[in-house]
Amino acid sequence: MAGCGDIPSDCLILSAGSLPSGPFTSRTRVLALLTPRRLRRLRRAAHPACAAPQESRWQGLRTLGRLILAVLHLAYLMLPLALAVKAACLLGGAEWAADWLHLQGIGTVGLMTLAVMPRATRGHTAHPLIAAPAMNVAWVLLPYAAAGALWVLAFGLFLLAHGPMLLRPRADGKPG
Secondary structure (H helix, E strand, O other): OOOOOOOOOOOOOOOHHHOOOOOOOHHHHHHHHOOHHHHHHHHHHHHHHHHHHHHHHHOHHHHOOOHHHHHHHHHHHHHHHHHHHHHHHHHHOOHHHOOHHHHHHHHHHHHHHHHHHHHHHHHHOOOOOOOOHHHHHHHHHHHHOOOHHHHHHHHHHHHHHHHHHHHOOOOOOOOO
């Protein structure tokens, strides 16, 4: 794969020197450069632009005072971030971006899972919707969870903080 500063030969960069010569019209020249592989890469590069506006409509900055909600927004932001890194890998050949799937798996899936579980546990067991101190540590550990032990520790902290709530009756005495 090309380095970060190099442009791969199949990259979709149109300049006057890169257009094919010959009896093509300008429209045909551009279409000749848009091979199916390049079109797929271009479509994939557009994914972050589709996901990011959704988060802005949700007004995630308003949740910064309540960490148990703010981490949900942070986890969702990992999706367009991971897709933007993927686009850098696909379109720009950036070597540093080749591990974009780890960002998506740990950032989007892992953090969202670890963000939803405490919120759902507290809501369904009639406990206040505030983040337990152990969860604050777990949310900080998870981005470094490329090492499997930190992943296990982060989810273990969830069990430590919320396991007892799941094993006891609801705090308000209602059934469920």
